[in-house]
Amino acid sequence: YGRKCRAPICWDQVGERVIEGPEMIKVTNEKVVVAKEKLKEARTLQKSYADKHRRSLEFQPGDRVSLKVSPARGVRRFGIKGKLSPRFIRPFEILDRVGEVSYRLALPPQLSHVHNVFHVSLLRG
Secondary structure, three states, X not given: OOOOOOOHHHOXXXXXXXXXXXXXXHXXXXXXXXXXXXXXXXXXXXXXXXXXXXXXXXXXXXXXEEEEOOHHHOOOOOOOOOOXXXXXXXXXXXXXXXXXXXXXXXXXXXXXXXXXXXXXXXXXX
């Protein structure tokens, strides 16, 4: 209300006035760059931890794979439910690779309401 808003990122002490204008923009941009670098370092570190437990699976178009369904979540979209239902449903043919870790499957007409792109973790060769 009549005052310029100052971001807390530029406050040194409470009540101290900081130079506003181009200098404030420069300092803020430098701090944003440092924050982005730290986030990138953390992301690569977390990726290295996750990749230790990950198995690399690659399929070719035309391969037949089974699709994992989760009975614990009560997946009814596949028409299969219950604790004793199979964990994987019949083999489907891979049409093509979408991205690095997902594949498009040829689903039957009964499953036309289900999106046909699945992550590699849901497939078993």
